[in-house]
Amino acid sequence: MFKIFKAFVKKELYHIIRDKRTLIILFGIPIVQVLLFGYAVSTEFKDASIDVLDYAKDETSIQLIQHIQSSGHFTLNKVLTSEADIESGFKEGNVALVMVIPKDFSSDFYGNNPLTIQLIADGSDPNKANTLVQYTTRLIQSFQKNKLQQIENPFLITVEDRMLYNPQLISAYNFIPGTIAFILLIISAMLTSLAITREKELGTMEILLVSPLPPLLIILGKVTPYALLSFIDAILVLIIGHFVFKVPLLGSLILLLLCCLLYVILALSLGIFISTKAKTQQQAMLTSMMGLMLPTMILSGFIFPFSSMPQVLQVIGSIVVPATYFIEILKAVMLRGVGFQSVVIEIAILLGMTIVLLALALKNFKIRLE
Amino acid sequence: MDAITVEHITKKYGDVLALNDVSFTVGKGELFGLIGPDGAGKSTLFRILTTLLLADKGKGTVAGHPIVNEYKEIRKKVGYMPGRFSLYQDLSIEENLSFFATIFGTTVEDNYDLIKDIYVQIEPFKKRLAGKLSGGMKQKLALCCALIHKPEVLFLDEPTTGVDAVSRVEFWDMLKKLKTKGIAILVSTPYMDEATLCDRIALIQNGEILKIDSPQQMISNFEKPLFSINSTETYRLLNYLRVQNFTESVLPFGENLHLITNEPYEASQIEYHLKIAGFSDNTAKTIQPTVEDIFLDISQPVN
Numbered sequence: 001m002f003k004i005f006k007a008f009v010k011k012e013l014y015h016i017i018r019d020k021r022t023l024i025i026l027f028g029i030p031i032v033q034v035l036l037f038g039y040a041v042s043t044e045f046k047d048a049s050i051d052v053l054d055y056a057k058d059e060t061s062i063q064l065i066q067h068i069q070s071s072g073h074f075t076l077n078k079v080l081t082s083e084a085d086i087e088s089g090f091k092e093g094n095v096a097l098v099m100v101i102p103k104d105f106s107s108d109f110y111g112n113n114p115l116t117i118q119l120i121a122d123g124s125d126p127n128k129a130n131t132l133v134q135y136t137t138r139l140i141q142s143f144q145k146n147k148l149q150q151i152e153n154p155f156l157i158t159v160e161d162r163m164l165y166n167p168q169l170i171s172a173y174n175f176i177p178g179t180i181a182f183i184l185l186i187i188s189a190m191l192t193s194l195a196i197t198r199e200k201e202l203g204t205m206e207i208l209l210v211s212p213l214p215p216l217l218i219i220l221g222k223v224t225p226y227a228l229l230s231f232i233d234a235i236l237v238l239i240i241g242h243f244v245f246k247v248p249l250l251g252s253l254i255l256l257l258l259c260c261l262l263y264v265i266l267a268l269s270l271g272i273f274i275s276t277k278a279k280t281q282q283q284a285m286l287t288s289m290m291g292l293m294l295p296t297m298i299l300s301g302f303i304f305p306f307s308s309m310p311q312v313l314q315v316i317g318s319i320v321v322p323a324t325y326f327i328e329i330l331k332a333v334m335l336r337g338v339g340f341q342s343v344v345i346e347i348a349i350l351l352g353m354t355i356v357l358l359a360l361a362l363k364n365f366k367i368r369l370e
Numbered sequence: 371m372d373a374i375t376v377e378h379i380t381k382k383y384g385d386v387l388a389l390n391d392v393s394f395t396v397g398k399g400e401l402f403g404l405i406g407p408d409g410a411g412k413s414t415l416f417r418i419l420t421t422l423l424l425a426d427k428g429k430g431t432v433a434g435h436p437i438v439n440e441y442k443e444i445r446k447k448v449g450y451m452p453g454r455f456s457l458y459q460d461l462s463i464e465e466n467l468s469f470f471a472t473i474f475g476t477t478v479e480d481n482y483d484l485i486k487d488i489y490v491q492i493e494p495f496k497k498r499l500a501g502k503l504s505g506g507m508k509q510k511l512a513l514c515c516a517l518i519h520k521p522e523v524l525f526l527d528e529p530t531t532g533v534d535a536v537s538r539v540e541f542w543d544m545l546k547k548l549k550t551k552g553i554a555i556l557v558s559t560p561y562m563d564e565a566t567l568c569d570r571i572a573l574i575q576n577g578e579i580l581k582i583d584s585p586q587q588m589i590s591n592f593e594k595p596l597f598s599i600n601s602t603e604t605y606r607l608l609n610y611l612r613v614q615n616f617t618e619s620v621l622p623f624g625e626n627l628h629l630i631t632n633e634p635y636e637a638s639q640i641e642y643h644l645k646i647a648g649f650s651d652n653t654a655k656t657i658q659p660t661v662e663d664i665f666l667d668i669s670q671p672v673n
Contacts, residue, residue, distance in 0.1 A: 008469075008473070011465070019460065203455075204458060210450040213473050
């Protein structure tokens with residue numbers, strides 16, 4: 001039996017190696033996608049340019065401006081002279097944020113008088129505007145703390161926030177786990193469903209059926225090579241994530257890889273299941289694209305935060321979309337460095353999904369034509 | 371024990387009757403031909419017998435096993451060559467053959483005897499991908515793959531369709547040799563000229579078997595007077611003969627017309643009659659029917 005299995009895997013590997021399209025899907029797409037998601041789809045900002053409308057023009061206001069620049073995240077575009085100039089920077093698209101420093105800044109600042117610094121951001125990109133305003137506010141607070149160390153006001157309540165595990169809010173920390181989940185699912189499911197429907201289309205399934213091969217062996221033989229290659233994909237994306245996007249890997253690597261393997265097998269079972277329903281490669285391709293890609297992208301919390309979805313979609317996302325759990329596991333193990341106990345529920349859910357899908361696929365595998 | 375038995379098999383696709391009450395048997399070591407045009411139901415019957423489809427009615431056995439309940443046993447014992455070339459086009463001859471040998475739990479070496487005569491012809495190209503082979507070579511490879519596990523029953527669905535004339539002759543020679551090894555062969559073909567190469571044939575049209583017999587017997591049992599007429603004005607002659615009282619049927623066969631009359635005549639009588647009717651240059655002779663003549667005679671008119 002093992003000999004037959006080996007021959008099947010060998011045959012499948014020949015198919016893969018000799019088909020450019022499969023190779024491109026297998027290795028080209030993941031790399032391109034990670035790089036695209038990593039670089040292009042990013043909510044963090046680098047070198048945001050700001051204008052300053054400085055009514056005070058005193059020593060302290062200049063110190064504040066320097067403090068903000070020295071953070072490395074802002075570059076000073078222009079020092080404005082009148083309120084009328086504020087909008088022009090936004091309109092030209094040069095400026096992400098304008099800070100307005102009031103008159104008598106120095107004296108009010110040291111004299112403990114109430115004072116207001118105005119931050120104006122471009123709200124047409126709300127995420128970015130929020131991040132900028134938050135970040136600037138923190139810089140101003142830290143400036144205030146530095147300068148007023150000696151004369152600390154005991155009655156002042158300051159809120160200090162810390163973004164744990166990702167203090168700089170680097171978006172790669174979110175996107176790399178999401179991308180791994182996304183790519184593995186699409187690649188594995190699509191390729192297996194294509195590979196099986198191809199046999200149907202070419203008529204070779206007819207011959208395989210009229211042979212002593214049990215259905216399970218046909219399925220395993222077809223899927224094993226893809227499982228291995230998808231697993232290599234997972235490692236590839238992890239390596240890019242870790243070394244190119246500097247996503248930390250705090251938890252156990254072995255746990256991470258085992259989870260990846262489980263997820264790959266789940267994705268492959270999905271692929272097999274699709275192929276039991278689809279008659280042609282085109283059908284299989286469309287089903288895996290529409291049925292898997294969209295929910296994975298939209299409902300897994302990968303791009304849109306889970307909490308901001310309507311309840312119905314949250315439920316769907318958390319019940320049906322396996323990527324939701326896998327992303328949870330990845331983030332937990334990679335960023336928070338937790339161990340097996342903390343992700344055991346997610347792992348159990350993925351395992352359950354795999355078993356159900358495999359059983360369904362096996363049950364639906366047709367031992368005859370039609 | 372017969373290698374194949376088919377009893378009253380009926381199969382419908384929606385409203386279309388693909389097979390209607392088909393029955394026949396094929397003995398051990400017999401070369402049995404299913405002769406009929408495209409769409410006659412030949413492939414459907416093959417798929418039912420190779421356990422790929424379920425019949426709506428009727429039953430059958432292959433190699434002694436009932437086709438529905440013991441499909442697993444049948445799948446171990448038959449070789450099947452589908453109508454469409456169904457090997458892996460991106461694998462070489464060698465790779466295809468050894469893959470199919472392995473999945474049937476054997477090796478190419480073990481059963482090399484059986485395929486040797488065929489395989490030596492394609493062996494020089496064994497590194498070539500199956501998709502790049504000519505039609506004849508593809509069929510030889512497919513036959514090798516169907517034979518490699520020493521099947522008891524061989525199903526060949528239109529193995530010579532799309533194959534050149536020389537390769538077709540070779541192919542049938544191979545089948546004759548295989549027969550001597552005790553393998554029962556069910557073969558289908560739309561080519562009537564191949565029918566005489568079978569031990570027995572079934573003429574099939576529109577899902578119904580019209581006649582089953584050995585081709586020789588069928589030919590000698592044909593009692594109607596049949597003439598082959600050659601003329602310089604074939605088309606005009608055809609139209610003329612169609613409306614004559616003595617004509618039962620007239621059909622073009624290559625350059626000649628085959629005429630069946632409803633009463634016995636001498637060939638010279640026909641020639642004389644045609645000369646008088648203005649076809650000066652014609653020759654008529656009494657001929658033995660071919661399987662095609664018989665088929666056309668008993669098949670329902672196509673209009």
